[in-house]
Amino acid sequence: MSEVTQTKISDIVEASGSSECSILLSTVRAVGNWARKNSIWPLPLGLSCCGIEFMATAMSRYDMARFGMEVARFSPRQADLLLVAGTLTYKMAAVMTRLYDQMAEPKWVISMGACASSGGMYRSYSVVQGIDEFVPVDFYISGCPPRPDSVLNVLMKLQDKIDRDRTYQLSLATPEPGAAADLAEQAVLTGNRHGAPIALATANERFVVPGPQRAMSRGRKPEETL
Amino acid sequence: MSKVTTSCMRYSDRVPAGISEASQKALAPFKVQWSEHPVHGGWPGCLVSGADWPKVFQALKEQANFELLVDHTAVDYPDRLPERFTVLGLVSNIHTQERIMVRTRVAEGGSVPTLTHLWRSADWAERETFDMFGIRFEGHPELTRIYMPQDFDGWPLRRDFPLQGHNRFRD
Numbered sequence: 001m002s003e004v005t006q007t008k009i010s011d012i013v014e015a016s017g018s019s020e021c022s023i024l025l026s027t028v029r030a031v032g033n034w035a036r037k038n039s040i041w042p043l044p045l046g047l048s049c050c051g052i053e054f055m056a057t058a059m060s061r062y063d064m065a066r067f068g069m070e071v072a073r074f075s076p077r078q079a080d081l082l083l084v085a086g087t088l089t090y091k092m093a094a095v096m097t098r099l100y101d102q103m104a105e106p107k108w109v110i111s112m113g114a115c116a117s118s119g120g121m122y123r124s125y126s127v128v129q130g131i132d133e134f135v136p137v138d139f140y141i142s143g144c145p146p147r148p149d150s151v152l153n154v155l156m157k158l159q160d161k162i163d164r165d166r167t168y169q170l171s172l173a174t175p176e177p178g179a180a181a182d183l184a185e186q187a188v189l190t191g192n193r194h195g196a197p198i199a200l201a202t203a204n205e206r207f208v209v210p211g212p213q214r215a216m217s218r219g220r221k222p223e224e225t226l
Numbered sequence: 227m228s229k230v231t232t233s234c235m236r237y238s239d240r241v242p243a244g245i246s247e248a249s250q251k252a253l254a255p256f257k258v259q260w261s262e263h264p265v266h267g268g269w270p271g272c273l274v275s276g277a278d279w280p281k282v283f284q285a286l287k288e289q290a291n292f293e294l295l296v297d298h299t300a301v302d303y304p305d306r307l308p309e310r311f312t313v314l315g316l317v318s319n320i321h322t323q324e325r326i327m328v329r330t331r332v333a334e335g336g337s338v339p340t341l342t343h344l345w346r347s348a349d350w351a352e353r354e355t356f357d358m359f360g361i362r363f364e365g366h367p368e369l370t371r372i373y374m375p376q377d378f379d380g381w382p383l384r385r386d387f388p389l390q391g392h393n394r395f396r397d
Contacts, residue, residue: 091375123390125382126374 029166036080036106037162038068040155043079043103045096047086050113050145054085057148067155076102081158082135085145087115088128100135106165108158111137112151114144235261235271235329242270246324252289256282269316271327279330280339283315286326287344292317295341296325298351300359302385308333311361315341315348337362358383 044054057064058072073079076099088096100109111131114120117140119129131137138161139154237259241250245260256278261271274282286292297316304310309331316327332338340363341348352363353372360381363369371378380387 090378091373094375125380125387 033163033165036165037159040067040069040081040108040158040162041071041073041079042069042081042083043074043076043099044072045082045084045086045099047084047088047092048115050085050116053145053148054083054112054151057151062148062152064152064155067152067159069155076100077104079103080107082107082109083112084109084116084131084135085112087120087122088131089126090128091126093128093131093134096131097134108138108162109135110154110158111140113141113146116140117142120144235273237261237273244270244324245326246290246319246322248290249286249292249319249324249326252285253282255285258282269325269327271314271329273329273331276330276332276336276338279313279328280341280344282328283317283341283344286317286328291319291321292324292326294318294320295345295347295351298341298348298355300355300361300383302359302383304385309336310334311336311359313338313355313361332361334360337364339363340365342366357381360384 044051044058046052046054056062058070064070069081076082080103082096082100082103084096100107109131111117115122115127116131117137119127121144123129128134139158141150141154143150240260242260253272256274259273261273283292283295294317295315296318297314299314301312301314302310303312311332311334312329313332314327314329316325318325330338338361340352342352342363342365349367350372352366353369355361356363356366356369357371357373358381370376374382
């Protein structure tokens with residue numbers, strides 16, 4: 001059972017020994033998404049001239065480090081964002097899908113430039129006509145190659161998307177009719193990334209987070225929960 | 227739009243200018259036809275039979291000092307049947323700057339003897355020619371695709387290969 005359920009805010013203030021104790025209440029979703037969106041570590045798959053443009057985005061003139069994504073990772077196991085920059089051939093597509101599979105969830109994909117998005121001017125037997133044949137793409141960047149401004153714009157749009165992510169969304173499990181009283185209070189953290197619900201906490205674990213969302217869903221005012 | 231589907235090359239027994247005596251002596255044992263006009267950047271060319279293909283190169287390399295295999299590729303003339311492919315090798319004498327482009331013809335499904343025992347650089351060049359045209363090279367140590375994925379279907383540089391619409395996943 002979570003400690004949070006046992007504690008009242010007034011107890012925390014009292015225990016701190018100061019009446020000026022600062023407490024910030026938030027939701028798991030808000031904090032988790034905030035952390036994720038400000039630490040996007042890209043795996044740059046620089047395949048052609050878009051890779052040069054991505055390098056310009058990372059360097060001091062455009063400086064994408066301002067948005068918390070300066071750490072370009074060249075290991076997929078440490079990366080959150082697969083940034084496919086350039087012309088993908090079918091032979092390289094196997095490498096790209098392998099890199100994508102090695103990345104840990106949550107992960108995002110940006111298709112940078114005309115070639116990665118549609119094959120570009122290479123309407124040819126050897127070039128993949130859009131990387132979404134192989135991996136799910138979150139954002140496409142137009143341009144041949146795109147300017148660094150476009151890359152930054154899309155990176156910020158990706159941050160907005162992560163901010164809207166409902167993976168951490170808290171929802172209450174519907175109790176079975178006639179279930180025990182304590183089961184009726186149990187909440188389950190669920191998410192719906194890529195359309196498939198995933199459970200972050202099992203139904204047997206009492207994981208109750210105080211907050212207006214839960215309180216309202218139980219028909220109480222927020223103050224009563226605290 | 228006209229397509230080049232047959233070779234415009236004309237051959238004769240007349241030795242073109244620029245062929246040294248050493249080269250002529252090295253090629254004397256073989257049945258060689260010379261191209262009428264020096265083409266391909268002015269390099270004199272000749273046509274030999276497929277059976278003579280490695281022997282011609284061996285003679286040029288060992289007797290006439292053509293030590294460098296500059297290029298090795300093929301051309302497809304789909305209307306010139308049955309021998310629709312021209313396989314060509316460009317050799318250079320790096321001491322005299324003399325170059326000869328040797329050609330042979332091969333039918334679809336046919337094969338040409340390898341040159342890998344003469345030049346290690348012929349290894350990848352022949353793999354590329356196999357990959358793009360489907361021409362087999364007898365005696366090659368590992369004749370597999372070098373550019374395309376191993377499961378690729380088709381020979382992209384043949385003229386009857388579709389220019390677009392071949393992709394497996396999207397038209």
